Amino acid sequence: MSEGPLASVPELADALASGRTTAAELLEQSLARARATRDSLHAFLHLRADAARAEAAASDERRGRGAARSALDGIPLAIKDNMVLRGEPTTCASRILEGYVSPFTATAVERLQQAGAVIVGTTNMDEFAMGSSTEHSCAGVTRNPWAPERSPGGSSGGSAAAVAAGIVPAALGSDTGGSIRQPASFCGVVGIKPTYGRVSRWGLVAYASSLDQIGVLSRTAAGAGLVLGAIAGHDAKDSTSIPRSVPDYTASLSGDVSGLRLGLPREYFVEQGVDPRVRSAVREAVDALERAGAEVCEVSLPHTEYAVAAYYLIATAEASSNLARYDGVRYGHRAADAKGLRDMYYRTRSEGFGAEVQRRIVLGTYVLSAGYYDAYYRKAQQVRTLLRRDFEQAFERCDVLVTPTAPEPAFALGSRTGDPLAMYLSDVFTVSANLAGIPAMSLPCGFVDGLPVGFQLLGPPLAEAALLRVADAYQQQSDHHRRQPESS
Ligand code: GLN
Numbered sequence: 112m113s114e115g116p117l118a119s120v121p122e123l124a125d126a127l128a129s130g131r132t133t134a135a136e137l138l139e140q141s142l143a144r145a146r147a148t149r150d151s152l153h154a155f156l157h158l159r160a161d162a163a164r165a166e167a168a169a170s171d172e173r174r175g176r177g178a179a180r181s182a183l184d185g186i187p188l189a190i191k192d193n194m195v196l197r198g199e200p201t202t203c204a205s206r207i208l209e210g211y212v213s214p215f216t217a218t219a220v221e222r223l224q225q226a227g228a229v230i231v232g233t234t235n236m237d238e239f240a241m242g243s244s245t246e247h248s249c250a251g252v253t254r255n256p257w258a259p260e261r262s263p264g265g266s267s268g269g270s271a272a273a274v275a276a277g278i279v280p281a282a283l284g285s286d287t288g289g290s291i292r293q294p295a296s297f298c299g300v301v302g303i304k305p306t307y308g309r310v311s312r313w314g315l316v317a318y319a320s321s322l323d324q325i326g327v328l329s330r331t332a333a334g335a336g337l338v339l340g341a342i343a344g345h346d347a348k349d350s351t352s353i354p355r356s357v358p359d360y361t362a363s364l365s366g367d368v369s370g371l372r373l374g375l376p377r378e379y380f381v382e383q384g385v386d387p388r389v390r391s392a393v394r395e396a397v398d399a400l401e402r403a404g405a406e407v408c409e410v411s412l413p414h415t416e417y418a419v420a421a422y423y424l425i426a427t428a429e430a431s432s433n434l435a436r437y438d439g440v441r442y443g444h445r446a447a448d449a450k451g452l453r454d455m456y457y458r459t460r461s462e463g464f465g466a467e468v469q470r471r472i473v474l475g476t477y478v479l480s481a482g483y484y485d486a487y488y489r490k491a492q493q494v495r496t497l498l499r500r501d502f503e504q505a506f507e508r509c510d511v512l513v514t515p516t517a518p519e520p521a522f523a524l525g526s527r528t529g530d531p532l533a534m535y536l537s538d539v540f541t542v543s544a545n546l547a548g549i550p551a552m553s554l555p556c557g558f559v560d561g562l563p564v565g566f567q568l569l570g571p572p573l574a575e576a577a578l579l580r581v582a583d584a585y586q587q588q589s590d591h592h593r594r595q596p597e598s599s
Contacts, residue, residue, distance in 0.1 A: 113140055114147075116277020116595055117187070120334030123280055124182040127174065134170035134185030134229060138163055141187040141231050144278045153253050154263075154273040156192045157200055158232035163187070166229045173227065182337055184227025189273050189282035192233035193240055193316040194220050194325070203316050204248035205238045207463030208443040217314020218349065219283060219325045219342040226341040231279060234269030238465045239434065240290055240318045242266050243537045246528050247467040254524070255297060256596040257562055261521040264294030270328045271298040275596060281329035281338045285315055287322045288422050289517075289541025292553035295328055296516035296565025299555045299594065301582065302328045303335050306572045307548035308353040310339075311346030319429035320351075322422075322545040330592060332554065332582035336360035339575065355573065363576035364583040369404030371581065373397065374509030378415040379540055386519040392557035393515045393566040399588060400513075400581065410508055412501040415543060417494045422542035423535055424478050424491035430468075431475030437463060470531065499547040502571070511581055512569040514540050516553040520562035544569055552578045555591040563591070 117123065117140060126132040142163075145155055170185035179185070190196065193203045195213035202208040216224070224230065237247040245253045245268025253268045255261040256276040263272040267284030271294035274282055284291040286304035295302025304326040315325055325342065329335040340361065345354040375397065380390060401407050439445035439459030446458030464472070478487040505512060517537055527534040544551035549572055553565040568578045586592055 114143060116144065117141060117280050119330040120183070120186060120280045120337050121331065123186050124337070127185045134167035134174070135164070137185065138167040138187050138229055138231065141279055144276065145231065148276055148278065151254065151259060152256060152272050152276055153251060154234055154269045154276065154278060155189070155232045156202060156204065156235050156250055156269065159199055159230065163229050163231050166224070170227050170229060180225070180227040181341065183223065183341055185229065187229045187231045187279050188223060188338070189231050189234050189270060189279045190220055191236055191267050191270050191282070191284050193236060193285055194283060195314045195316070196220050196230060199233070201233065201316065203239045204236045204250055205463065205465065205468070206249045206444055207437045207459070211443045215314065218311035218346045220314065222342045228341070234267070234273055234282060236269055237266035238468050239316070239430070240266040240285055240287055241430065241467050241471055243289070243293055243534050244524070244527060245269060246524065247465055249465055252524055255521050257299060258521065260523055261562065262297065262524050264297035264521065266290040267328065268294045271295055271300055271302070274298070274300045274328045274330060277595065281327055281334050283325055283342070284328050285323060285325050286545065287318050288426060288545050289538045291326045291328060292541050292551060292565070292567060293517050293537065295553040297521040297563065299563030299591065300328055300330055301332055301335050301552070301554045301592065302326065303339060303552040303575065303578065304544065304550065305339060305343060305575050306353070306550045308351050309343050309550070309573065309575065311349040311352045313346055313348040317433040319426040320433060321429060322426060324545070332579050332586055333361065333364055336364065336579045353573070358576050360576055360579050363580050365580060366584050366587050368400055368581055368584045371405045371511065372509040373400060373405050373407045374410040374505055374512045375407065376410050376412045376415070376505065376512055376514060378412050379514035384518055385515060386559065388559040389515050389519060389564050392559065392564045393513065396556035396566050396585060397513055400585060403584060403588065408509060410505040410512070412505060412543070414494060414497045414501050418498055418543045418546060419535060419539055421491040421494040421498070422538070422546060424487050425495065425546070427471045427475030428479050428488050429475070431472045431479065434468070434472055467531070495546045498543050502547045502549055506571040510570070511577060514567045514569065516540060516565040516567040520559045520564055540567060548572065550575045550578055552582055554582045554585065556589070557591055
């Protein structure tokens with residue numbers, strides 16, 4: 112059995128189809144790598160070795176009689192620890208959900224299983240997906256496979272690290288304000304956040320319901336397309352899911368970008384606050400796409416400077432409401448020795464939630480309070496509308512927007528935890544897509560001091576196929592995504 116990193120999703124699909132490997136072999140390789148990096152990376156919160164072995168055996172048996180269910184049949188994948196799987200623990204990296212075992216399976220996860228994928232386990236994250244570094248996990252940090260003293264990004268840092276280290280070829284993440292794209296950028300992998308409603312949120316533990324979206328982290332755009340194709344589509348259990356059929360994302364990977372209009376939003380290429388080396392790596396990616404036949408123009412998204420403020424008002428407001436359900440009665444942890452009901456609520460929530468989650472509940476409760484609702488929450492909703500209109504106007508002039516994903520490469524562990532505002536600012540380039548509900552994707556475009564840098568593609572609603580086509584065309588001519596971190 113190979114001990115090396117797992118190859119990409121399409122390569123593994125080929126190897127399975129041609130009989131060069133088996134689902135059982137791939138799973139053992141994945142489990143061995145997960146265990147070997149448990150202390151150095153800590154990408155996983157829970158490995159389900161026995162259940163996964165049964166799934167891999169069933170996959171090999173199906174394939175043996177010519178009944179493979181899809182290209183993903185037998186491929187080991189991971190899910191973020193905020194997606195439920197029946198009979199398995201889900202903690203959202205929070206003490207308050209310690210001991211919780213789900214009685215049902217998230218739609219996206221169920222669809223992966225129906226496609227034959229083998230779920231290896233759940234990955235580490237910031238508590239309730241609140242954070243940009245995976246340092247707000249009650250189980251301890253995840254490390255960046257490229258530099259162990261650096262953050263893998265967050266909140267889907269465990270999924271990003273697991274893919275970068277070749278433990279799995281792809282993993283699910285969730286993205287409320289950048290939690291798939293920013294860790295993808297920090298770890299040198301592909302990350303796609305689809306249009307709001309493209310993937311069902313049923314079984315995704317809610318953070319901020321009008322922003323949350325499940326998506327994919329993967330080594331390649333082609334792999335992301337295969338996994339997204341399996342999980343996307345309408346779900347009657349999620350009233351916000353879009354009742355539209357899902358295109359064949361693999362068929363859209365023509366490698367052709369000729370005539371495609373790429374827009375560069377002026378506000379995302381400012382001098383201040385962005386590492387100039389990141390800016391030039393993104394410009395080089397744009398140049399490569401231009402050489403491949405794309406047209407480039409400058410556009411403006413004039414309300415960009417208000418996006419982070421609006422995001423942190425809306426996200427915290429929704430979080431304060433969603434997290435009210437953790438009261439010690441219905442789920443997980445309950446404080447012992449409480450004196451009456453109020454004391455039980457108080458103790459359960461102050462013991463169960465970490466400092467960042469408590470900060471957000473307090474902030475969100477404040478912005479929704481009678482005296483401040485108009486000044487903060489309503490204002491933020493108005494800004495949200497303006498941001499959406501900015502994008503609508505930009506997409507009249509171009510097909511896809513290109514920006515940096517994050518202002519800088521992976522920052523050092525511990526460097527932001529004492530300054531929540533500095534942490535929030537690492538989301539400047541990602542939150543607008545969630546506020547507007549549009550699809551967005553990050554892919555590797557170079558290295559700065561040995562650390563990966565990503566660039567972001569943004570498209571109009573339901574333009575995932577276009578984003579994947581541009582990303583795949585870029586990856587056909589670049590090899591940043593083929594480099595493997597040494598530490599893993
Ligand atoms: N970093 C952002 C936040 O803390 C985004 C998190 C996410 O997308 N889940 O809210």
